[in-house]
Amino acid sequence: MKNQKRTTIYDIAKKLNLNASSVSRALSNNSNVSEATRKLILDTAKELNYKQNSLASNLRKGHNQTIGVIVPRINQNYFADVIAGIEEVTYQKGYNLVICQSNESSSREVKCVDTLINQHVSCIVISLSADFEDDKHLQTIREHGIPLIQFDRVAEHLDTFKVLNDNEQASIDAVTHLIEQGYKRIALLEGPQNLNIFRQRKAGYLAALEKHNFPILPELIKENAWTKELGAASTKELLSLPEPPDAIFASTSDFSALGVLEVATKMGLKVPEELGICGYSNEAFTEITSPSITTIDQYSVSMGKTIANLYFQEIESSDKDNTPKIVSIKPKLIIRSSTLKNNPEDLTTD
Amino acid sequence: MKNQKRTTIYDIAKKLNLNASSVSRALSNNSNVSEATRKLILDTAKELNYKQNSLASNLRKGHNQTIGVIVPRINQNYFADVIAGIEEVTYQKGYNLVICQSNESSSREVKCVDTLINQHVSCIVISLSADFEDDKHLQTIREHGIPLIQFDRVAEHLDTFKVLNDNEQASIDAVTHLIEQGYKRIALLEGPQNLNIFRQRKAGYLAALEKHNFPILPELIKENAWTKELGAASTKELLSLPEPPDAIFASTSDFSALGVLEVATKMGLKVPEELGICGYSNEAFTEITSPSITTIDQYSVSMGKTIANLYFQEIESSDKDNTPKIVSIKPKLIIRSSTLKNNPEDLTTD
DNA sequence: TTAATTTAAGCAATCGATTGCAATAAAAAT
DNA sequence: ATTTTTATTGCAATCGATTGCTTAAATTAA
Numbered sequence: 001m002k003n004q005k006r007t008t009i010y011d012i013a014k015k016l017n018l019n020a021s022s023v024s025r026a027l028s029n030n031s032n033v034s035e036a037t038r039k040l041i042l043d044t045a046k047e048l049n050y051k052q053n054s055l056a057s058n059l060r061k062g063h064n065q066t067i068g069v070i071v072p073r074i075n076q077n078y079f080a081d082v083i084a085g086i087e088e089v090t091y092q093k094g095y096n097l098v099i100c101q102s103n104e105s106s107s108r109e110v111k112c113v114d115t116l117i118n119q120h121v122s123c124i125v126i127s128l129s130a131d132f133e134d135d136k137h138l139q140t141i142r143e144h145g146i147p148l149i150q151f152d153r154v155a156e157h158l159d160t161f162k163v164l165n166d167n168e169q170a171s172i173d174a175v176t177h178l179i180e181q182g183y184k185r186i187a188l189l190e191g192p193q194n195l196n197i198f199r200q201r202k203a204g205y206l207a208a209l210e211k212h213n214f215p216i217l218p219e220l221i222k223e224n225a226w227t228k229e230l231g232a233a234s235t236k237e238l239l240s241l242p243e244p245p246d247a248i249f250a251s252t253s254d255f256s257a258l259g260v261l262e263v264a265t266k267m268g269l270k271v272p273e274e275l276g277i278c279g280y281s282n283e284a285f286t287e288i289t290s291p292s293i294t295t296i297d298q299y300s301v302s303m304g305k306t307i308a309n310l311y312f313q314e315i316e317s318s319d320k321d322n323t324p325k326i327v328s329i330k331p332k333l334i335i336r337s338s339t340l341k342n343n344p345e346d347l348t349t350d
Numbered sequence: 351m352k353n354q355k356r357t358t359i360y361d362i363a364k365k366l367n368l369n370a371s372s373v374s375r376a377l378s379n380n381s382n383v384s385e386a387t388r389k390l391i392l393d394t395a396k397e398l399n400y401k402q403n404s405l406a407s408n409l410r411k412g413h414n415q416t417i418g419v420i421v422p423r424i425n426q427n428y429f430a431d432v433i434a435g436i437e438e439v440t441y442q443k444g445y446n447l448v449i450c451q452s453n454e455s456s457s458r459e460v461k462c463v464d465t466l467i468n469q470h471v472s473c474i475v476i477s478l479s480a481d482f483e484d485d486k487h488l489q490t491i492r493e494h495g496i497p498l499i500q501f502d503r504v505a506e507h508l509d510t511f512k513v514l515n516d517n518e519q520a521s522i523d524a525v526t527h528l529i530e531q532g533y534k535r536i537a538l539l540e541g542p543q544n545l546n547i548f549r550q551r552k553a554g555y556l557a558a559l560e561k562h563n564f565p566i567l568p569e570l571i572k573e574n575a576w577t578k579e580l581g582a583a584s585t586k587e588l589l590s591l592p593e594p595p596d597a598i599f600a601s602t603s604d605f606s607a608l609g610v611l612e613v614a615t616k617m618g619l620k621v622p623e624e625l626g627i628c629g630y631s632n633e634a635f636t637e638i639t640s641p642s643i644t645t646i647d648q649y650s651v652s653m654g655k656t657i658a659n660l661y662f663q664e665i666e667s668s669d670k671d672n673t674p675k676i677v678s679i680k681p682k683l684i685i686r687s688s689t690l691k692n693n694p695e696d697l698t699t700d
Numbered sequence: 701t702t703a704a705t706t707t708a709a710g711c712a713a714t715c716g717a718t719t720g721c722a723a724t725a726a727a728a729a730t
Numbered sequence: 731a732t733t734t735t736t737a738t739t740g741c742a743a744t745c746g747a748t749t750g751c752t753t754a755a756a757t758t759a760a
Contacts, residue, residue, distance in 0.1 A: 006495070008745090008746055008747085009746070009747065009748095010746075018709075018710090019709065019710045019711075020710095020746085020747075020748095021710065021711080021747090021748075021749075022708080022709055023747095024746095024747055024748060024749085025709090025748090025749090027747095028747090032708060032709080033708070033709085034707080034708060034709090037709085049490075049493060049494070051464070051467045051468050051494060052746090052747080053470060053747070054468040054469045054470070055405050055408050055409040055414065055469070055470055055745085055746080055747095056715090056745070056746035056747045056748085057746075057747050057748075058715095058747095059403070059406050059409055059714095059716070059717095059745090059746085060714070060746080060748045060749085061715085061747085062715065064405065066448075073434065074430055074433050074434045074437060075427070075431045075433065075434040075651075077425070077427075080424055081425045083425065084423065084424045084425040084451065087449075087450075087451055091450075091458075096448055096465060097448065097449055098416075098446055098448055099433075099437075099447055099448075099449045100441075100446070100447075101434065101437055114401070115404075115446060117401045118401055118404040119404045119405070119446070120403060120404070120405055140399075143399060144399070284635060285634060285635035285638050288638060288639050289638050289639075290640050301425075358715090358716055358717080359716070359718095360717095369739065369740045369741075370716085370718095371717090371719075371740070371742095372738080372739060372740080373717095374716095374717055374718060374719085375718090375739090377717095378717090382737070382738065383738075384737075384738060384739090387738080387739085403715085403717070404717095405715085405717095406715070406716035406717045406745090407716075407717050407718075408745095409715090409717080409718095409744095409745050409746070410716080410717050410718045410719085410744070411717085411718070412745070
């Protein structure tokens with residue numbers, strides 16, 4: 001079973017007393033084959049159960065209709081959605097996707113990059129792992145002439161194609177909303193600051209406070225409250241302060257926000273009256289919790305499509321060594337019950 | 351940028367006045383190269399920024415360390431988890447994953463199969479699209495000598511490797527649990543019956559009723575209530591019956607169960623006292639709803655690992671044309687508030 | 701009928717790495 | 731000192747498809 005020989009164009013050629021080149025031309029449907037022999041070739045190809053060997057074809061043609069994607073985790077909603085979006089577009093173009101997960105580890109990320117370079121993929125799409133520090137592997141990609149598109153978690157200083165969310169603006173929107181709802185002491189749960197997205201979200205938080213002349217209180221800013229558990233732990237600390245916050249912006253994720261909600265509920269705090277909660281990502285569950293959680297939608301599927309389109313429109317089509325574009329997608333604040341201190345009726349319905 | 355030439359083993363050979371074969375041997379780290387020249391070769395390889403061309407290597411070696419995966423949707427929790435599980439194992443073995451989504455369309459599924467055959471993948475892993483009818487494309491895979499592993503949604507009569515959940519048993523467990531809780535009229539939301547998994551779940555429902563001498567009431571069985579919306583619609587119909595059910599088993603998915611919950615809540619029915627609800631899949635949100643939803647965990651990540659291990663242990667390692675194994679994983683009933691009519695305190699805590 | 705043009709098919713090199721076999725050099729055994 | 735063995739390295743074919751170039755055949759023009 002394993003070592004069964006597969007039919008090649010030579011088998012077809014031999015059977016028809018033709019040359020392999022004619023078979024190749026007939027199958028590639030291009031040029032210079034008479035209709036009669038083309039039909040003959042197509043028929044025997046079907047009869048012999050012929051399937052092209054893409055390895056050989058790609059080797060000869062010097063390229064691979066394949067795009068490599070590296071994400072921290074495949075089974076995280078956001079990334080799964082982005083991948084689905086990419087796949088949607090690439091499929092139309094007859095391209096394939098090779099998907100790797102770095103598991104949030106940069107050493108593994110480096111290995112993924114290596115594999116993809118070896119595979120001669122046409123393009124590499126990447127979102128960095130949490131422990132990102134060194135961009136040497138990204139440089140290597142470029143040294144090998146492979147187009148590189150970074151998204152979401154990017155190495156900012158590196159001059160490549162990028163598809164981003166405007167995290168700072170989203171963050172400003174969220175905090176401004178909290179302020180407008182009358183919250184006075186707004187805490188921030190922040191993510192690893194080596195990642196651009198978390199730096200930007202923090203910047204947005206600070207900018208919004210500043211604009212409204214709110215003081216910046218270091219004790220209300222909690223580092224590295226990434227997961228539900230860490231979010232819960234930080235919330236306990238925050239709520240046991242002498243002057244606890246009356247709102248928490250979990251800028252890291254909705255999971256973190258969920259941790260906040262659970263702790264608050266357990267401590268008998270009323271949400272949103274006594275504590276406002278805002279998450280990030282618009283995970284499906286934020287709509288379902290009680291109260292439902294205000295959050296930020298990142299348009300993940302459409303980000304994926306944007307990435308793929310960027311490749312096909314800007315990179316693949318032009319032979320020029322064109323300057324990398326940066327596309328920024330404005331996320332949208334989804335206002336739900338967990339932050340409607342003033343007018344709980346005022347829900348956005350869509 | 352695009353057409354930049356990459357260093358090959360010939361470049362290295364030329365620079366060192368050696369033959370390409372020696373370079374190949376040195377790099378593959380195997381045999382018959384003196385330590386001195388090996389070091390020399392390794393050094394210049396690094397210096398010239400050499401990366402192997404897997405296309406050429408795989409073409410020559412006649413195989414591709416790649417496993418193709420076809421799923422209905424990449425960004426559906428269950429499938430994303432399975433893929434993550436597969437990836438976890440294959441990564442360890444140095445294999446790559448090519449992932450395709452059929453988008454629940456069998457015509458697209460056929461095209462995915464074609465691409466993967468062309469790519470000479472070492473194995474194809476598939477879960478069928480919802481409109482599955484014809485298994486010709488699966489036969490084609492076998493005709494080309496490519497090992498095939500089906501999982502979850504499978505063509506049962508086809509003799510291939512399979513990794514399954516015991517859907518029937520899970521279903522029996524769920525319905526039995528409902529009966530034990532004192533529910534008397536248990537409705538079923540069923541999925542497309544062309545898919546084995548939904549047939550099995552229905553069979554389990556029927557078996558459990560029969561065992562407890564419950565009558566089977568056709569008006570309590572709703573076809574094709576797959577999504578949240580369809581689940582909601584079916585629920586409305588069920589609850590407006592002269593004798594409405596006092597429990598609904600949404601065997602299709604947790605999303606469907608969510609639709610049930612929302613309709614029940616809206617109609618002022620108390621869950622679990624007046625209506626019991628059980629879902630399927632253990633989606634993250636089922637833990638969060640109020641009340642939390644009883645459901646069935648499919649061990650998706652570990653299913654993925656099982657699939658990959660099956661390949662490495664049973665297929666790749668043995669040269670024999672061995673008989674396909676079927677691995678069945680017993681899912682677990684997760685009992686939560688939505689079905690605890692008798693003793694709401696009696697929650698399983700883990 | 702002959703020359704010019706178009707069309708169809710074959711030849712052979714190529715993509716880059718691998719590998720069985722042959723050849724040479726070095727080391728060990730006699 | 732000579733033969734045998736072993737360790738290195740080179741040669742050349744191979745994997746399967748593609749493609750520029752050449753040749754042969756068929757069609758059209760003169």
